[in-house]
Amino acid sequence: MFKYLKQLTSLVAMVAVLFTFTTESMAAKKSKTLKNTQKKGFVRCGVSQGLPGFSNADAAGNWTGVDVDVCRAVAAAVLGDANKVKFTPLSAKERFTALTSGEIDILSRNTTWTLSRDADIGLTFVGVNFYDGQGFMVRKSSGITSTSQFKDGISACTNIGTTTELNMRDFFNSKGISYEPVAFEKADEVVAAYDAGRCDTYTTDKSGLAAQRTKMKNPDEHIVLPETISKEPLGPVVRQGDAVWEDIVRWSLNTMIEAEEYGITSANADMMKTSDNPAIKRLVGAEGELGAAFGLDNDWSLRIIKQVGNYGESYKRNIADTGILPDRGPNQLWTKGGILYVPPAR
Amino acid sequence: MNFKLKDIVPQLITVLAVVLVFGFFTYNAQINMENRGIDFGYGFLTQESSFDVQFSLIEYDGSHSYFRAYLVGLLNTILVSVIGIIIATILGVIVGIARLSPNYLINKFAAFYVEFFRNIPLLLQIFFWYFAALRALPLPQDAEAMFGVFFLTIKGLYVPAFIWQNFNIFFYSIIAAIIAIIVIRAHAKKVQENQGKQIPVFLISIGLIFILPLLSFLIGGVRLSFEVPVLKQLATTSFIYEGGVSLPPELIALTLSLSLYTATFIAECVRAGIQGVGKGQKEAAASIGLTPNQVLKLVIMPQALRIIIPPTTNQYLNLTKNSSLAAAIAYPDLVLVFAGTALMQTGKAIEIVSITMFTYLTLSISISILMNWYNKKIAIQEK
Numbered sequence: 234m235f236k237y238l239k240q241l242t243s244l245v246a247m248v249a250v251l252f253t254f255t256t257e258s259m260a261a262k263k264s265k266t267l268k269n270t271q272k273k274g275f276v277r278c279g280v281s282q283g284l285p286g287f288s289n290a291d292a293a294g295n296w297t298g299v300d301v302d303v304c305r306a307v308a309a310a311v312l313g314d315a316n317k318v319k320f321t322p323l324s325a326k327e328r329f330t331a332l333t334s335g336e337i338d339i340l341s342r343n344t345t346w347t348l349s350r351d352a353d354i355g356l357t358f359v360g361v362n363f364y365d366g367q368g369f370m371v372r373k374s375s376g377i378t379s380t381s382q383f384k385d386g387i388s389a390c391t392n393i394g395t396t397t398e399l400n401m402r403d404f405f406n407s408k409g410i411s412y413e414p415v416a417f418e419k420a421d422e423v424v425a426a427y428d429a430g431r432c433d434t435y436t437t438d439k440s441g442l443a444a445q446r447t448k449m450k451n452p453d454e455h456i457v458l459p460e461t462i463s464k465e466p467l468g469p470v471v472r473q474g475d476a477v478w479e480d481i482v483r484w485s486l487n488t489m490i491e492a493e494e495y496g497i498t499s500a501n502a503d504m505m506k507t508s509d510n511p512a513i514k515r516l517v518g519a520e521g522e523l524g525a526a527f528g529l530d531n532d533w534s535l536r537i538i539k540q541v542g543n544y545g546e547s548y549k550r551n552i553a554d555t556g557i558l559p560d561r562g563p564n565q566l567w568t569k570g571g572i573l574y575v576p577p578a579r
Numbered sequence: 580m581n582f583k584l585k586d587i588v589p590q591l592i593t594v595l596a597v598v599l600v601f602g603f604f605t606y607n608a609q610i611n612m613e614n615r616g617i618d619f620g621y622g623f624l625t626q627e628s629s630f631d632v633q634f635s636l637i638e639y640d641g642s643h644s645y646f647r648a649y650l651v652g653l654l655n656t657i658l659v660s661v662i663g664i665i666i667a668t669i670l671g672v673i674v675g676i677a678r679l680s681p682n683y684l685i686n687k688f689a690a691f692y693v694e695f696f697r698n699i700p701l702l703l704q705i706f707f708w709y710f711a712a713l714r715a716l717p718l719p720q721d722a723e724a725m726f727g728v729f730f731l732t733i734k735g736l737y738v739p740a741f742i743w744q745n746f747n748i749f750f751y752s753i754i755a756a757i758i759a760i761i762v763i764r765a766h767a768k769k770v771q772e773n774q775g776k777q778i779p780v781f782l783i784s785i786g787l788i789f790i791l792p793l794l795s796f797l798i799g800g801v802r803l804s805f806e807v808p809v810l811k812q813l814a815t816t817s818f819i820y821e822g823g824v825s826l827p828p829e830l831i832a833l834t835l836s837l838s839l840y841t842a843t844f845i846a847e848c849v850r851a852g853i854q855g856v857g858k859g860q861k862e863a864a865a866s867i868g869l870t871p872n873q874v875l876k877l878v879i880m881p882q883a884l885r886i887i888i889p890p891t892t893n894q895y896l897n898l899t900k901n902s903s904l905a906a907a908i909a910y911p912d913l914v915l916v917f918a919g920t921a922l923m924q925t926g927k928a929i930e931i932v933s934i935t936m937f938t939y940l941t942l943s944i945s946i947s948i949l950m951n952w953y954n955k956k957i958a959i960q961e962k
Contacts, residue, residue, distance in 0.1 A: 326919055330928050333617070354926030355617040376815030386811065386819045388734060393906075393915060394923030398630045402641045414631050415829075417909045418919065426909070429713040430733050431828065433817045474614055 264477035266338050267311065267528060275317045278304035279337035282322040282419060285444040286552040287343050287363075296320045300341040302547040303362055303469045305540070306485040307339060310533040315540035324418055325394040329354055332472055339482055340470040343438065345396045350470075359483035361468040362544075364563040364572060366461035367400045368439040370446065373456050375433065380404075380460045383434075388413040390423050390432035397437050400463040424448055438465045443557045481527050487575040488534045492516060492543035494566055494575075499542040502535055516578055523578060534578070544573070608929065621934075623925045624649070630920050632911045634827050645921050652916035653938060659833055659912065660899040660942075666838035667898060668891075671845025678850045689846070697843035702904055704840055709832035709908040716828070719810060719818040728807050730820055735827045737808035737820040744802035752795040753788075760784045829910035833902065841898045845891055852887035853879060884957050892950035896943050903939075913938060 270276055280288035280300055288298040296318075305315040321337050332340045333355045343365075344350075346358040369389075371377045383405075391397050393416040405412045415432055417423045424445050427435040435442065439457060446452045469486060471479050492498075495513045497505050506519040514520035517538065518531040527533070541547065545566075553559045565571025612619060624646040631641050636654045639647055677689035696704070713733055717723075722732040730737040743749065760783075767778040795801045808823035856879050864878040865871075905912040906919060913935060922931040 326923055329923075329926060333928075350926070353617075355612075371814075372816065374816045375813075377817075382814060384813045386821065387813055387817075388819070390909075393919045398920060399641075399924070402629060402631050406641075412631075414633050415827075415909050416633065416911070416915070416920065418906045418915070422907065422909070425710060426713065429710065430718055431713055433813060 264475055264481075264528070266472070266475045266478040267481065270311055270338060274312065275319045276304055276308040276311065276339065277321065277337045278307075278318050279321050279323045279328055279331050279340040279342055280304070281342045282324060282421070284343060284420065284441060285447055286440065286555055286557040287444065288320070288322075288341070290320070290322075298551050299362060299547050300343060300467075300469075302489070302541050302551070303341045303482070303486055304339055306489055306537045307482055309536040309540040310481060310485050310488075310527075310529060313536060315536075325392050326418060329356060329470075332356065332470060335472070338471070338478070343441065343467045344470055345438075345465045346468055347396060355473045356470050357473050357479050358468055358470050359479055360486045360575075361466040362486055363440060363467040365438040365440045365465040365467050367397055367436060367463040367465060368442055368461055369458045370427075370435045370442045370455050371433065371458060373454055377434075378456075378458070380408075380458055380462075383408070383410055383412075385411045386413070387434060388415055388432045390415045390417070390427040390435045391437060392416065392420055392423055393418055395437070396463070396465065401436055404462045420445065421448075438467070440467075440552075440558060447555075447557065477527060481529070484527070484534075484578065485537055488516065488537050488578060489541065489544040489547065490566075490573055490575045491578055492534075492538045493545040494568065497538055497543060498546060499539050502538040506535075512577065512579070521579070612929075617926070619929065620927075621930055623927055623930070626925075628921065628924070630924065632916055633909070634830065634911055645925065648921055649913075649917045649934070652911060652913035655911055655916070656899075656902055656905075656913040657942070659830065659837065659902050659905065659910065662834050663837040663841065663898050663902065664895050666834065667841040667845055667894070670838060670842035671891075671894075672849050674842060674846035675849025676853070678846065679853060693843045693846055696839050697847075701836065701840050701901055702907060704836040705833060705904055705908055708836045709829065712828060712832055718816075719820060720812075720816075728805065730808055732820070733828065734819060735825045736831060737823050737825050739805040739807045740823045742804045742806055745800050748799040749792060749795050749801045752791045752799065756787045756791040759787050759791075763787075827910070829905070829908050832908060833905050833910045837898055837901060840901075841894050844894045844897075848887050848890045848894065849883075851890075852883035852885075855886045856882045881957065885954070885959070888950060888954045888957070892947060892954075895946050895950065899942055899946060900939060 278301075280296060280298075283289050284298070284300075286298055288296060288300040290296050301318075301320070304318045304320070308317045309315040321331065323331050323337075323340075323342060328340055328342055328344065329350075331337050340356075341362075343363070344358075345365075346361065350356055351358050369380055377383070387410065389401060389412055391401060391414065398414065398416060401412075401414065415426065417426065420437075420441075423435065423437075426432060428449050435445075437445075439461065442457045446455055446457070449455060469482055471482055492502075495505075495510065495516060497513060497516060502517055505513050505517045508514055508517075508519075511520055515523060516534050518524070518533070518535045522531060524531045524533045542550070548561060548564065553561070561571060563572045565573060567574040609619075625644050627642060628645045628648045629641045630648075632639060632648065632651050634655065635651045636658060637647075637651060639651045674689045674692060677685050678693070680686045680689070716731060716733040719730070719732045719734055722730045724730055728739045763778075763783055764780055767780045770776055770778060796803075806822045808820035808825070810818055811821045812818055860878055860882065861874055864874045869877065902912060903914040906915040909915070918931055918935045922928060925931070
């Protein structure tokens, strides 16, 4: 009796294995991350511990922000529902370890793309969703209006484990100014210490300064100095070694930007299916077989646009309307004087 | 053969299990790191660190190596641990004795202090002292001088720097005083054992430690002057003090919270130790005519110390390890500088975390060995 039972189970198992193999596309088979994500039913996304406009949770635990929207776009493309994302708040120090150890599958946490990070530590940057640069914030009452007024002995509050620490050193060294770096692990403590008067200036990415300013006791007492001391292209990161997953994340982001370029919004996406422009039709899945290359269906990009919106909508909702950075600056489309330019989806 | 199979087999299985578990994790880590293209190695230690640190006991800036940054963090950890242990011990002994005081007010106040501070999580206390202090302290331009030379401000405590002339002569005079005291103590002990005569060693010691250095000033050519911190304006509302020595508020807040927290546990160890000595001991000592001071010094404390030392060792170890909470308030200790910034800049997580763990292990074991040695020294020696 037991003997037959054993044979029966192994037969069932074999059939099951065969079945899964045949239903799975080649891409999904190649991408362990995609397979795991579809099995789990949610995208595992690493975000910041609270940076308004980029990734911030409200009292009810709902995450919003442009970084959050990248993960939502991937969830819409892969799982069909932009809400199927599990967010993990990470400090600057924890973020790369969380990604390389497999705790999360996308790191979308205002992370600067640099050569050493891309090449050294097992990460791959897939694109840029915000062009930023490091700046300084000071109290208005100090009378400082430019970094050229900085003097020896100035104390600067910042976060540890970021490119900020390195840029700060380069900047003060090149100006020959001695300074006191006060580096905290979490952004909230940096803000609290600067706000209390511990430091004369607070330095981080300008978008971060604008966002954190809204958290200060009295935001109007502080100004961000005009100088930008570094290039900080921020973008989503994936683990090295899963090319298909890397492509999915890259093209989810590109879809949002290209949708804005062609004027496709969450409201008019369905109507765009009948457009005369083949580029638009490809983006909304009415022409071509673009999804097949990733092992996704053809509506993947349509879902992104309908559920998350295009890049412009995401920017307006999260950064402009919240008063953080109403002016898009370099984060405007290349057709409108900015530097947002993505390869064509075809 | 004394060995029995049933004695050896469990031991072998245990060893095998440990080796297998470690082997599995090492192998797994290797495979995973290879898959993700991460190199393993300690070569980064000699590379230029290119980040600055706020507070350092040795000369350091971003042009030094990562190894130098490691030393900066390690020394800062040791600094805060040593100061913390000293303050916690003094405070702990005082509070521990106070808890046994017959005076109601002193007794209850000590009990309140112990219960209050040991029952609040340490991290909260660190935040409290740091941010409360930051809110409460004046800006540099508003600070009132204490004794005309100390300035306690939001940016730190500024104290005058000592400027020495012929410092080495002063240093030798102190060494000489210490040697003289050791010799006199040994002599006094011999005299007491042989003739029963007591020499006032304590008074002589105090005299020596003051008079010899004083002589070095008067006839040795030693000169000491102070460099008093001076207010300097950086911008309309932004000031600092220049000159003198500045202690960052992070160090002060961390030392304060670590000492206040650990002192409560040491106080309990001290109380337990004193109460652990039989009442009869004290009465017997008094009955042979020892003064209350001598009773405490010669009879109670030697016995109480044997009970106090082992649990107090644990508290010293806890304090040292708890100092790693410094990262929360920007005090550049080992965890913040090395396992924080250096780890982030290099991405060498396994290497840096293993070095950090090994360092804390070494620190803790050193404290243990030292305290065990002291414990053995004061243990009852059967003759």
